[in-house]
Amino acid sequence: MELSVLLPFIVNVIIGGLVLGFVYAIIALGYTMVYGVLQLINFAHSEVFITGAVVGFEVFRILQNSAMNGYLKLLIALVAAMIVSGLLNVLIERLAYRPLRGAPRLVPLITAIGVSLILQDTLRFLEGLQGRFDLTYTLPTGFADKFCATTSSCAPLGNFLRTIGVDVQLKDVILVIVALVSLGLLNYVVNRTRLGKAIRAVSQDRVTAGLMGIDSNLMISATFLIGGALGGVSGVLFGMKFGTINAYSGFDPGIIAFTAAVLGGIGSIPGAVLGGLLLGVIQNLIGVTNIFGNLLGLANLGTIDASYSKIGPFIVLVLILIFKPTGLLGKSNVEKV
Amino acid sequence: MTVANPAKPAVRRPLVKPDRTVWLVLFFVVTSILLLVSHETDVMKNLGALGDVLRNKVVEALVVSLFLANVLFAYLWKAANWAKLLVGIGSLLFVLPLAGQADTSLLDLSIQIMIFAALALGLNIVVGLAGLLDLGYVAFFAVGAYTWSIFGSPRFSEVLKYYGANAGSTGSGTLVIGLVLTAVAAGSMLYIRGMHGRVAPTTLSNLSFLLAGFGLLSGIILVGRSILVLASGSAEALANGINPGFFWLFLALSVMTAALVGVLIGLPVLKLKGDYLAIITLGLGEVIRVLANNLGLYTAGSQGITPIASASVPWFNSLAGALGFRPEQYYLLFLYVLVLIVIAVILLVNVRLDNSRIGRAWIAIRDDEIAAQAMGVPLMQTKLIAFATGASFAGVMGMIFAAKQTFISPESFNLLQSITVLSMVVLGGMGSFSGVILGAAVVTLLNLRILPGLGEASANVSWIPQEVNPANFNRFIFGSILVAMMLLRPEGLLPNARRTRELHHEDDQEDESADGNASGLKAGGDVYSAGLATTKEDDKTGGDR
Amino acid sequence: QTTIKIASISPLSGGQSNLGTQIRNGVQLAVNEYAAQFKKAGFNLQLVPYDDQADPATGTAAARKIAADNQILAVVGTLNSGVAIPASAALAPSNLVMVSPANTANQVTDRGLANMNRIVARDDSQGPAGANFITDTLKAKKVYVLNDKTAYGEGLAGEVEKALKAKGVTISGNEGTEEKSDFSSIVAKIKLTKPDAIYFGGIYNQIGVFIKQLRGAGIDTPVVGGDGLDSSELPVIIGKAGANNVYYTTVAAPLEALPAAKTFAANFQKTFNTPAQGFGAFGYDAAKVTLQGILDAARANGGKAPSRKQVLDTIRKGTYKGLLSGEVSFNSVGDRKAATLYVIKLTDGKAALETSLAVKPPKN
Amino acid sequence: MSHLSTHLTTAPTPAAAPDTTGTPMLALTDIHSYYDHIHALKGITLNAYEGEIVALIGGNGAGKTTTLRTVSGMMKPRTGTLSYLGEDVAGKPAHQTMQMGMSHVPEGRRIFAQLTVRENLEVGAYTITDKKLIEERVQEGFAYFPRLKERENQLGGTMSGGEQQMLAIARALMVNPRLLLLDEPSMGLSPLFVEAIFDIIVKLNKEHNTTVLLVEQNANMALAIAHRAYVLQTGEMKLSGKASDIAKDESVRKAYLGDE
Amino acid sequence: MIKTTVHPGPTAPASGGSILEVDALTKEFGGLTAVNSVTMHVPDRSIVSVIGPNGAGKTTFFNMITGIYAPTRGSIKLAGRELVGLRPDQVTEAGIARTFQNIRLFSSMTSEENIMVGRNSRLKSTFVDAVLRTRRFHESEHEAREAARIMLDFVGLSKWRNEIATNLPYGDQRKLEIARALATTPKLILLDEPAAGMNPRETEDLKALIRRIRDELGVTICLIEHDMRLVMTLSEYITVLDYGTKISEGLPHQVRNDPAVMEAYLGRGAAAGEYGKEEASQ
Ligand SMILES: Nc1ncnc2c1ncn2[C@@H]1O[C@H](COP(=O)(O)OP(=O)(O)OP(=O)(O)O)[C@@H](O)[C@H]1O
Ligand SMILES: Nc1ncnc2c1ncn2[C@@H]1O[C@H](COP(=O)(O)OP(=O)(O)OP(=O)(O)O)[C@@H](O)[C@H]1O
C-alpha cells in the first residue's frame, strides 16, 4: 500500500481518536472535579452524563420538526442537559454522599455504585414508558454532513480536506469547539476565580477551609453542580457523536474517562484533557495495529486488532504510571515528612 | 499538680449479653423444619394454605435466609458452646445438605455463597487490612478458573493437537535448551537478589536482573512449548481432559498460579498510591478478561470451555448414594463439602495472619506507609504478600467455581464481579472476617434468591403492571439496598473493632466544618490534608532508584 | 385446579434487557393466549420470568432454582448462547425441557442434551447461508468479517469465515470488537481496505451504531449479519438515510408478510405498550411449542398434569404448526428439523424479504 | 529568676491594659465540649475584652486547643453559652464566625499542602473581595516573614515545619481580624522567629486594637505579653487573673514553667 | 525460655569511634539546595544536636539519613556500612530509628501494637510460621509483646498500653513515638523536635528520658530542637545548619558564642548567655 493511501488513513484514525478523546476529556473532568473535593471515584457520574445524553435526545426529539436553527437546538439541548445533570449531581451528593462525610473512603464509593445502579434502571424505566430503549439522536440537518461540504465560504478548506482524504463531519467540529469552550471556562473558574480557589482549598482540607470563612458544603455542592453540568455537556456530545445511547451505555466510556483522568493526573484539568486525547488516539491506533502488522509482515502484530482496543488504554496507563506514578500532569503528591 | 489526664477510653455501656442458648436451639429447630418442609413438595401439598404461603418465592427466600442466619447467630449470640457447635455443624453438615437433596439449588447457592465469602476474605486482606484498593480482583478468580479448566476439559487435547500440528523445529533439544536457560536465569536472579541484600543496587545490576528475568521467561516458554509438542501424541487419549485425579494437584496449582499472577501484577503497580492503584488494577483485571477472550487456543475465547471435570471420589459418591442423593447431585455435594473445608482453611489462615507480625505490618502500612517503612516494614514485600495471599484465595475458588459451573467463559469475570466482591467487603465491614463473610452471604442471597424471588412472586400478581415488575428492577433494588445499608451502617454489618474505634470519632459527630463538629480533627500533629498524598515522585525513597 | 408453570430465562436488566424483555413478553403473550385452554383442561397456567443478566453464572443459578420448583414443567430461554449452555446443563438432571427462542451457537445442541431444543437455526446453517448470499447475490470477492466477541457473534462469524474461505473469497480476518459506540478505527480500516461486503456477527444495537457511522463516513458497502439483526429497532438506530444495503439472515419471516404476525404485533403493542421485535416473536413461538407440548403430554397422561420427563419427550417428538415462524419439529438433538432461513434486506429502513432458503441441521 | 528562658527578658512590652468593665467581646459561660465520649471541656468560663491579649495556659491535654476550636466554631459545645460581639455564636459553623472578623491559627498549622504559598495567603483572604486589598495584605505578610516571599510559589506542603508555621500565621492575618485565636504560634519556630511572632502579636494589638486569645506552651513569654491569663487543667478552669500575677503564682511556676 | 533482649544495655563497650559518618551530603529540590554538602560525624554513644533556623534543612538531613529521601550527592555510613541507596526499612534494619517532626503514629492501633510494629523487623517468624502457628511464631509474638511492655515501661506509658495511640495527649504521643523507635533496637536514634508542644516542665522530663536512653540503653542520640535550653544542656556536640550549609559546629558553649550562629539563629537573647546554665553544672 502506498503512502498516499496510508497517510490519510492514519490521519483519519488519529482525528477519530482525538474527537473521541475530547468526549472522554469532558467526561473525565466530571470525575476529576468530584474526585478533587471528596477523593471519591463517583461511579454514578457515568449515569449523570448519560442522563445528559437522554435530555439531549429528548430536546432534539421534541424540536425535531421545528424550523428552529440547528445551532439553537443544540444550545437548548446543551443548556437543558447541563441543568438537569448538574442538579441531579447536586441531589445525589446531598442525599447519598453528604451523610457519609466522616466515613472511610470506600463507603461512599460503594454508595456511588449503588446510585449508579439505581439510575440505570430508572432511566431505562422512564424511557421504557414511552416504548423506547435505544435512543437514537435526530440531529439537525447538516450536522452529520461532511465539514464544509456546502458552505461556500469555507469550501476551500473543505476541498482541501477532501483532496487529502480526511473525513471530518460538521458535528465533530462542533463537538471539539463545545469541548474546548467548556474546558476553557472550567479552567478559568477553577484557577482564576475566588470560587475556584475556595473549591481547591475545600478539596484539600475542609476544616481549615472553614477557618478561612469558606462554606465547605456550599463549595462541594458547587463542585457537583459544575461536574454534573460538564457531565450534561459530555452526554449531549456523546449522543451526538455516536448516535445511539441507552441507559446502560455510560458505564464503559465512564471507566475509560476515569482512566483518562488518572492518566493525566487526578485533579489536573489539563491532565484530564491530555489523558482523554491520548487514550482516544491510542484506542484507535490499537484498533488498526493489524494493518501495520500486516504491512510490515509481522504476523504477531497482525493479530492485534479492535478486540484489544478496550485494553489499550489500561496498558498505556500501566506503562506511564510505572514511570510517572502521579500521572502525566499530576502534581506530585507532596507529603513532607 | 499533674498534667490533665486526657483521652479516657470511650465509655461504652458494657454489653451484658443475655444467654440465648435456648433461643438459639429453638431458632435452629424452627428454621430447619421450615427449610426442610418448604422444600418437600409432598408435605407441602398437604399443608393447604400454609403450604401456599411457604411456596411463595419471597417467603421461600426468607426461609433460606433465616436458616442461614442460624450460623450467624451461633457466632454472635452468647450461648452454651454445645449449642453453638450443634447449630453450626447441624446447619452446615446436616440440614443444609438434606434440604439440598430435595432442592439442588440450595447446594448451588451455598457453594456460591462460600465462593464469594472466600473472595471477600481475600479481597479483605488486600483492601481491608493492607488498605490497597484493588478493583480488578476478579482477575485472580479467572486465573484459578482457567488453570483447571484448560486441563480438566477437552480444551487440553485441542491445545496438544495444535502444537502437534505446529511443532516447528521444537523437539527434545528445545526442552534441554529451555531447561538450561531457565536454570541459569533463575540462578542469576537469585544471585543478584542476594547481592542486593548486601550492597546497594546499581543501574547495571538492576539491568542484569531484568535481563535474567527475560531469560527466565523465555526459558519457561521454551520448556512449556516443547513439553506441549512432545506430549501432542496423547492428544486423542486426553479428549476429555486429564485424569480427574489431578484435581487435587491443581487445587494446589491454582493457588500458586493465582499467587504468582498476583505478584506479577503487583510488582509494577504496588508502588502506586490510592486510587492510582485502584484504576490500574481495574485495568489489569480487564486485560486478563480480554486476554481470555482473545487467546482462543487456550481458553476457547468467547465460546467458553465446557464440560469441565470435577474430582472423582468414588467412596464419596457411594456415601452420597447411600445417603439418598441422586447421582447428578454427587458432584455438587462433593464440591459443597470441599468448599466448606477450603473456606475453613482460608478463614483460619486469615485469622492467624491477622494476629501476627505480617497482619500488624499490613495495618501499619494502611495507617501510614512512611512511618511503617521507617519502622522497618518493607513496603513492597509486605504489599506483595497481601496481594498474593488475596489472589491465592481467589485462585482456588476460581477452580471450584469452574468445576461447579462445568462451563466458564470470559463473561463471568468482568468488572462488575470485582465491584460486587468489593461491595461485600465494605457492606460486611472492612477488616472484619465475620463481617465480610456475612457481606458475601447477604449480597449473594440478594442476587440469587431474594431478588429473583421477588420477581417470581410478583410475576403473577395482576395488579403489578409489567413495566414495574420487580423482575425488571434487580439493579434498582440492589442499588437501593446498597445505598440504604451504607447510609444506615457505614461501618458495615459486623464491623471490625479497630475500624469502629476509628469511625466513631467521626460518626457520632455528623459533619465537621459546616456544623461545627470535630470529625476532621485528628488528634496529633497531622498537618497535611487528608488527600491522597504521600511521597514525592522526584524524591523516591533511596532504594527505589 | 393444579398449577402448571413455565419459566422464562432472559436478561431483564442490564444492557441486553431490551431483547430479554422482548422474549419474556413474547412468552407472556403466549401464556395469556393459552391460559383459557389450560383452564379447560383443569390447569392454572402461570409464567415465572427469571433474569439472567446475560451472565452465565446468574443464569445457571436461576436454572437450578427452576429445577427445584416442581410446578415448572418447561423453560423458554435464553437469549445468549453463553448462558444457554450451562443453564441447560443445570436443568438436564431434572429432565426439565428448555426451548430456546434465540440461541444459535452450535454447541447449544451439539452436547446432545435430551432437554435442550431450539426453534432457531444453527450457526453452521446461518453462517453458510450468509456466506452464500454474500458470494452469490452480492458477488463479493473480498469480505471484511467482524464479530462482537460473544459466544454467539464470534461463533457465527467463524462459520461465515469458514464458508467464505471455502469459496475462495478473500477475508480480511475475523475481527472482534466489544466497542459499543466508537467505530472510527474500524471504519477507517474498511475505507482503506475497500471490501465488497462486510459481515458482522453480533446484535443490532451494536451493529446499528456501526452501520450508522459507516454510512456517515460515506461508505455504502453492503453489511450482512445474522439473526441478531432481526429487530425493528435496527433501522431506527441506523437512521433512515443509512439503512440501505443491509441484509440479515433470520428464521422468522418479516412480520408484515404473515397475517398471524400482524395480530401478534398488535396484541404485543397493546399488552406491553412497546412494539414487538423479532425476539418477541421467537419467544412467543418457543412458548407456544412448550405450552402445546405440555397440553399434549397432559392429554397422553389421561388429563392429569404430566411429569417433566413426559413433557420433555413429548416436545422433542412433537410437530407444531401455525407458528409465526412456520412449522417446528425437532431432530434427535433438539435442533429444528427444517427451518427456513430468510434473508431480509433493509431499504430506506424498510425490511423486505430478499430470498429464503431451507436449511437442515447436520444430524437428523 | 535565673532559670527563666531568655525570652522573658526580651519580650516586647504589651500595650496598657484595655478597659475591662463593659461587655466582653468574647464570653464563654459554662461551656462543655466533647470528642465523641471524651469530655474535653468541663464548664469553661472565659472573657476577652476588645483590645486585650488573653493567654491560655495548661498542660498537655488540658483543653486549650478545644477551647479555641469551640470559640471558632470548629466544634459545637454541647452546653453553655458562647457570645461574640454580643451575638450568640454557639454552634455556628466556623465559616460564619470567621466572617464575623475572627481568625484562627489552628493547632498543627493545617497548611493547604497543594496550594502555593501565595495561594494559601489568598485563600486566607477569602472573605475579602477587593483584589487590591488582598494584594496589600499579601505584601504585609511577606514583610513579616521574608522567607514566605522567597518561596512565594513553593507548594505549602513542601515547606519546612517552621516555614509552615509562619505561613499559617500570615494566612490568619490576611483578614486583619478583630479577634485572633492563636494555638501555639511559636511551636517549631527558631528562637529568632519566636521573638518575631511575639513582636507581631503585640504590634497588632497596639496598632489595630486586635483582641488576641493566645495558647502557648512557652508560658513565660505568653504571660509576659498578655494582659490577663487563664490556667486550664483537665478541662477545667483552675485560675484566672492578671497575667503578671499568674506568672508569679507558685503552683503555676511549678506545674508549667519548669521551676523546681 | 525466651530471652528478650531489647537492647544491649549499658554494659556494651563504648567504642569511642564514630557510629555515623555523613560525608558531603547534598539534597536539591529543583533549584533549591536544601542541604548543601554537609559533613558530620556522630561519636558512638553520644548525644548530639542539629540546630538551625527554620528551613535550614535539618529535617531533610534526617530524611536522607533514614532513606526517605534519596540524597543528590554524598555518603552516609553507619558503623562503616554505606547506607545511601537503601530503603528506609533497610536503614532501620541496619540500626537507625527515628521520630517525626509531625507525629506519625499508626492511628488504628493501640500503643502496644504501635510498638510491636516497631519490633517487627527484629522478629524471626515468617508467613508460614504465622499460618502454622509454629513455636517460632509464638516466640516471636512473645518477644514483640515483651518488647512493647519493656518500652512502655521505659518511657512511662504503661497505663496507655491498650489505648488507641492517637487518643493520647500530645506529649505522650511524642514519647510513644520514641518508644516505638527504640523497639527496633537501633544503634542510633534520630529525634526531630521531640520537645515541640511541651511546656518547660514536660521538657525537663523529656530531657531525663533522653539521657536514660543513652545511659541505660546505650543508644546514640541525634536530635533536632529549637528549644535552646534543652539543646544546650543536653548535647555533647552541636552542628548548626543555615540555608543547607553547616555554619558552625562544636561544643555547646562554642556554638553558643559563635557570632554567625547568634546572627542567624539565636537572636537578641543569645548574647546574654542565658542558655545552658545547667550544662555547666552537669
Ligand atoms: N480530635 C480529637 N479526638 C479525640 N479526642 C481529642 C481530640 N483532640 C483532643 N482530644 C482530647 O481532648 C482533650 C483536650 O485536648 P486539647 O487538644 O484541647 O488539649 P490541649 O490543651 O490543646 O493540649 P496540647 O498542649 O497537647 O495541645 C484531651 O484529653 C485530648 O486527648
Ligand atoms: N519537597 C520539597 N520541595 C521543595 N522544597 C522543599 C521540599 N522539602 C523541603 N523543602 C525546602 O527545603 C528547606 C529545608 O527544609 P527542612 O524541612 O529540612 O527544614 P528544617 O531545617 O527542618 O526546618 P524547620 O526547623 O522549620 O523544621 C526548606 O526551605 C523547605 O521549604
Ligand SMILES: CC(C)C[C@H](N)C(=O)O
Ligand atoms: C442474537 C442473539 C440475541 C442471540 C444469539 N442468537 C445467541 O445465540 O446468543
Ligand SMILES: [Mg+2]
Ligand atoms: Mg493543643
Ligand SMILES: [Mg+2]
Ligand atoms: Mg524540620
